[in-house]
Amino acid sequence: MSSKTATTLLPEERRKGFKEIHRCYEPHQAYLEASRCLMCEDAPCTQGCPAGVDIKKFIRKIRFHNLRGAIREIRKANVLAGICGRVCPQELLCQKECSNTEIDIPIDIAALQRYVADVELRRSVSPPVRQFAQKMKVAVIGSGPAGLAVAANLAQKGYEVTIFETEAKPGGLLAYGIPPHRLPPPATQKEIRYIKKMGVKIKCNTKITDIDELFKKDFKAIFISVGLPGARKIGLPGENLKGVYTALEFLKDVIENKGKTKKTRIGKRVVVIGGGDVAMDAASCALRLGAQRVDLACLEGYDEMPSSPEERRISWEEGVEIHTRVMPVRIIGSKGRVTGYKGIGIRWRKPGLFVPSNAIPIPGTEFSLKVDTVIEAIGQLPDTENVKGFKRIETAGPGYIVAKKKTFKTSRPGVFAAGDIVNRGATAVQAVADGNAAAEAIDAYLKRKSKHRVTSNQ
Amino acid sequence: MKTIPVNLGIEFCGVKFSNPFILSAAPPTDDLDMLKRGLEMGWAGAVLKTTSVEKNKVELVYPMISGLSFENKKVVGMGNIDLISEHHIDLVEKRVEALKKEFGDERVIAASIMGAKKEDWQGLVKRLKAAGVDVIECSFSCPQGSMGEVPGAMLAQSVPATEMVTRWVKDAARKTPVVIKITPMVADIVAVANAVKKGGADAICASNTIPSLMGIDIENFIPNPNVAGKTTYSGLSGPAIKPITLKVISELSKTVGLPITGTGGAVNWIDALEFILCGATTVQFCTAVMHYGYDIIEDLCEGLAFYMEEKGISKVKNLIGKSLPYIVGHDDLSRKNRVTSNIDLKKCVRCGLCYYACQDGGHQAIELGRDRKPEVDEEKCFGCGLCQSACPIDGCIELKESEKPRKIAIV
Numbered sequence: 001m002s003s004k005t006a007t008t009l010l011p012e013e014r015r016k017g018f019k020e021i022h023r024c025y026e027p028h029q030a031y032l033e034a035s036r037c038l039m040c041e042d043a044p045c046t047q048g049c050p051a052g053v054d055i056k057k058f059i060r061k062i063r064f065h066n067l068r069g070a071i072r073e074i075r076k077a078n079v080l081a082g083i084c085g086r087v088c089p090q091e092l093l094c095q096k097e098c099s100n101t102e103i104d105i106p107i108d109i110a111a112l113q114r115y116v117a118d119v120e121l122r123r124s125v126s127p128p129v130r131q132f133a134q135k136m137k138v139a140v141i142g143s144g145p146a147g148l149a150v151a152a153n154l155a156q157k158g159y160e161v162t163i164f165e166t167e168a169k170p171g172g173l174l175a176y177g178i179p180p181h182r183l184p185p186p187a188t189q190k191e192i193r194y195i196k197k198m199g200v201k202i203k204c205n206t207k208i209t210d211i212d213e214l215f216k217k218d219f220k221a222i223f224i225s226v227g228l229p230g231a232r233k234i235g236l237p238g239e240n241l242k243g244v245y246t247a248l249e250f251l252k253d254v255i256e257n258k259g260k261t262k263k264t265r266i267g268k269r270v271v272v273i274g275g276g277d278v279a280m281d282a283a284s285c286a287l288r289l290g291a292q293r294v295d296l297a298c299l300e301g302y303d304e305m306p307s308s309p310e311e312r313r314i315s316w317e318e319g320v321e322i323h324t325r326v327m328p329v330r331i332i333g334s335k336g337r338v339t340g341y342k343g344i345g346i347r348w349r350k351p352g353l354f355v356p357s358n359a360i361p362i363p364g365t366e367f368s369l370k371v372d373t374v375i376e377a378i379g380q381l382p383d384t385e386n387v388k389g390f391k392r393i394e395t396a397g398p399g400y401i402v403a404k405k406k407t408f409k410t411s412r413p414g415v416f417a418a419g420d421i422v423n424r425g426a427t428a429v430q431a432v433a434d435g436n437a438a439a440e441a442i443d444a445y446l447k448r449k450s451k452h453r454v455t456s457n458q
Numbered sequence: 459m460k461t462i463p464v465n466l467g468i469e470f471c472g473v474k475f476s477n478p479f480i481l482s483a484a485p486p487t488d489d490l491d492m493l494k495r496g497l498e499m500g501w502a503g504a505v506l507k508t509t510s511v512e513k514n515k516v517e518l519v520y521p522m523i524s525g526l527s528f529e530n531k532k533v534v535g536m537g538n539i540d541l542i543s544e545h546h547i548d549l550v551e552k553r554v555e556a557l558k559k560e561f562g563d564e565r566v567i568a569a570s571i572m573g574a575k576k577e578d579w580q581g582l583v584k585r586l587k588a589a590g591v592d593v594i595e596c597s598f599s600c601p602q603g604s605m606g607e608v609p610g611a612m613l614a615q616s617v618p619a620t621e622m623v624t625r626w627v628k629d630a631a632r633k634t635p636v637v638i639k640i641t642p643m644v645a646d647i648v649a650v651a652n653a654v655k656k657g658g659a660d661a662i663c664a665s666n667t668i669p670s671l672m673g674i675d676i677e678n679f680i681p682n683p684n685v686a687g688k689t690t691y692s693g694l695s696g697p698a699i700k701p702i703t704l705k706v707i708s709e710l711s712k713t714v715g716l717p718i719t720g721t722g723g724a725v726n727w728i729d730a731l732e733f734i735l736c737g738a739t740t741v742q743f744c745t746a747v748m749h750y751g752y753d754i755i756e757d758l759c760e761g762l763a764f765y766m767e768e769k770g771i772s773k774v775k776n777l778i779g780k781s782l783p784y785i786v787g788h789d790d791l792s793r794k795n796r797v798t799s800n801i802d803l804k805k806c807v808r809c810g811l812c813y814y815a816c817q818d819g820g821h822q823a824i825e826l827g828r829d830r831k832p833e834v835d836e837e838k839c840f841g842c843g844l845c846q847s848a849c850p851i852d853g854c855i856e857l858k859e860s861e862k863p864r865k866i867a868i869v
């Protein structure tokens with residue numbers, strides 16, 4: 001596909017700063033794209049959306065000039081329509097089975113979704129009014145997509161929902177992880193304001209360290225969606241040198257300082273270690289901050305990388321040098337600062353299993369890169385402090401919360417959990433989908449509980 | 459954004475409809491289960507497909523449908539060589555009873571009829587009335603012709619016959635509203651509509667399909683649809699005929715003064731609203747349903763309701779005929795209007811389509827400058843509007859009032 005399209009900025013233009021890569025459709029563009037949709041019966045696209053957005057229906061609504069109906073349809077299943085329209089790896093989800101692929105190219109579902117969401121937010125449409133006040137309080141810990149989805153759903157059902165958030169701004173990784181050229185902070189905050197209008201309270205700068213406290217404050221149910229704020233480290237020799245960062249600290253720095261950095265310093269030559277979307281984001285941010293060359297070294301082959309193909313293509317277009325099937329050996333330094341990266345080529349012991357323990361170094365393929373900055377992007381971990389504060393809740397591994405499938409109940413009655421902290425890291429739309437389901441389970445739990453109380457009081 | 463609460467309900471010939479959208483007499487209304495499905499989804503009513511008395515045999519042929527495509531668009535129009543329903547009044551009266559029983563006054567059940575003789579017409583009316591029908595619609599315009607004296611001719615192509623048969627039907631129907639479905643394929647549609655009025659009908663259904671030849675398979679020279687090597691003329695429906703329907707509705711609203719139920723080319727709520735703005739009270743749908751399914755009703759209702767909320771119009775009634783004052787005879791149009799083409803170069807994609815159009819179909823007022831940038835010479839531009847129609851980008855070319863007089867070059 002040509003890299004110039006009406007809605008995507010050219011790579012040269014993109015590299016200059018943090019302008020959003022994809023522009024929003026103009027009305028005629030949205031209409032044209034919508035009119036390509038075949039409006040399939042039993043549409044396969046919907047099966048591919050974790051949140052179950054009725055895609056054919058919302059596209060039909062665009063086509064039939066019913067934009068308000070279209071956004072209402074999307075928000076029924078995904079309250080973060082505009083955000084997910086920007087960040088969903090659609091080619092792996094809804095777009096994957098699109099029937100139009102058999103004709104030419106799949107429908108740009110995410111772009112259409114974003115279009116209707118943007119139009120709505122621009123026109124400041126109010127959310128539907130809440131059904132009736134239940135006057136029961138629910139606490140949500142963490143304001144990422146899982147927490148926002150639970151809160152929005154429960155607020156619609158009439159509960160009094162308060163979200164507690166450690167950081168100064170709500171949104172979780174939407175606010176502190178995904179860089180501005182993919183998800184501009186105003187787009188995130190606008191959609192969060194929409195959720196606040198539904199009646200959700202959000203208390204920022206408030207870290208919850210003990211959930212018993214919340215129960216004491218009369219919260220009848222608690223939802224944990226604390227995500228994975230910790231960064232995994234490889235444990236390489238030289239990792240403590242100056243100039244070695246984790247992708248999470250780097251990206252947060254970039255976002256907080258609006259495209260500049262304070263705590264991290266990007267030099268002229270950067271290597272990013274990792275092959276996921278986080279690595280791609282770190283690499284593209286490093287380019288935007290003026291690095292002359294950015295290498296990305298990952299364990300996987302090009303088609304084995306966990307990043308979405310679209311993200312990979314975009315980073316490659318912008319000039320990131322991608323080294324595949326290599327593993328780092330050490331970080332080289334001098335006078336306490338990074339001066340180089342040393343890696344080696346690998347092959348897989350068992351085919352199809354792309355993890356470090358399955359990698360066998362190939363002797364004679366050692367190579368080194370002259371770099372002054374190393375960014376590690378090899379995965380996220382639970383916050384160990386959280387693990388301590390969440391008493392009587394079963395966890396697994398380094399502190400992932402164990403919750404039942406479908407209901408998202410934890411081992412402690414009245415406590416539910418979903419999102420990255422349970423699924424060990426997936427996507428924003430998965431967090432929303434799980435949040436939707438959890439909201440249903442919480443509603444059922446509270447209804448049962450209040451009925452029980454009424455009868456026992458008599 | 460400020461909005462007001464709205465009500466889509468509307469009254470037509472004294473019958474209450476929960477919204478202005480109805481299923482027209484066609485295949486989507488020719489099966490009881492299908493009808494129930496459609497009405498459950500929210501259609502305000504249905505006109506059961508045209509039926510007749512048992513002795514009038516109906517023999518259908520297949521294939522009967524052919525689509526009209528334009529470039530990449532399917533079903534821009536649809537041609538059919540269907541006839542009236544194969545199901546006779548004995549079955550249709552049962553359907554009416556079943557639907558009335560199931561939906562009561564929630565949904566309007568109308569039935570379409572066609573007969574040859576006076577007894578046929580009146581017999582049909584009496585049986586439908588007994589079954590509890592809300593409205594009777596008479597097909598005077600089947601493109602394959604009516605069951606009258608002249609083979610192949612439509613009843614509504616004769617002014618006296620239209621008036622006479624309308625009177626037969628109304629005499630039998632009495633209080634039950636009678637709607638006559640006419641054809642635009644006449645020299646003087648106002649005369650036909652006046653005959654309908656004189657005959658005593660309560661309303662007009664305007665208007666049916668347009669007799670057409672759908673296209674030819676150039677390999678074997680046989681036109682569509684190919685029925686064992688032969689074809690006949692089809693009735694054209696769907697988006698392609700909307701402008702014709704709008705003209706008929708507006709013309710009749712201005713001159714005849716009977717309520718109108720519109721049919722012919724509506725697909726979305728904007729089309730339907732246009733029918734209403736031209737004077738229709740309700741709008742019927744056939745091709746759009748056959749193409750996209752009954753559930754388009756959701757978008758029709760939502761689309762119209764949102765529009766009214768934002769526009770501050772609380773009742774559909776207040777929209778009826780709103781555009782009529784703006785339609786006048788050619789002589790009454792201003793001769794002083796001076797507009798010229800204005801191109802928004804930020805939106806322009808430099809395709810040169812406006813240039814082509816103006817060069818070969820206009821007044822050579824557009825030049826392509828450097829980088830294929832189109833420039834309008836205001837003094838040469840007549841403001842004909844051709845470039846605006848040709849430009850692929852919405853809102854890129856606008857016609858704006860101009861101070862500069864036209865320079866007339868006479869060669």
Ligand SMILES: Cc1cc2nc3c(=O)[nH]c(=O)nc-3n(C[C@H](O)[C@H](O)[C@H](O)COP(=O)(O)OP(=O)(O)OC[C@H]3O[C@@H](n4cnc5c(N)ncnc54)[C@H](O)[C@@H]3O)c2cc1C
Binds near residue numbers: 226251
């Ligand atoms: C760089 C990067 C790029 C990504 N790109 C994409 C993408 O393109 N598409 C996509 O779908 N997904 C992407 N993801 C993944 C996606 O962001 C996550 O899957 C999603 O945000 C998980 O949502 P969550 O609600 O579970 O947790 P999070 O978004 O992590 O939110 C958890 C929140 O809880 C707060 N918190 C933690 N502990 C406490 C406490 N004790 N008290 C109060 N608050 C607390 C945290 O501060 C945080 O705000 C990306 C992730 C990263 C890191």
Ligand SMILES: Cc1cc2nc3c(=O)[nH]c(=O)nc-3n(C[C@H](O)[C@H](O)[C@H](O)COP(=O)(O)O)c2cc1C
Binds near residue numbers: 482541570666744
């Ligand atoms: C296959 C087919 C069968 C039809 N049969 C009838 C009929 O029996 N009686 C009738 O009054 N109109 C009949 N019509 C006309 C439709 O009711 C409708 O008036 C016409 O198709 C124009 O509307 P549309 O553009 O919404 O389809 C038929 C149309 C089609 C396509």
Ligand code: SF4
Binds near residue numbers: 040059098
């Ligand atoms: S699969 Fe593709 S073409 Fe079919 S309804 Fe979904 S988006 Fe449209």
Ligand code: SF4
Binds near residue numbers: 048049050053094
């Ligand atoms: S939420 Fe994401 S996956 Fe679902 S339809 Fe929208 S873009 Fe596709």
Ligand code: SF4
Binds near residue numbers: 801807810854
């Ligand atoms: S037709 Fe429209 S887009 Fe094309 S050159 Fe003319 S003004 Fe520009």
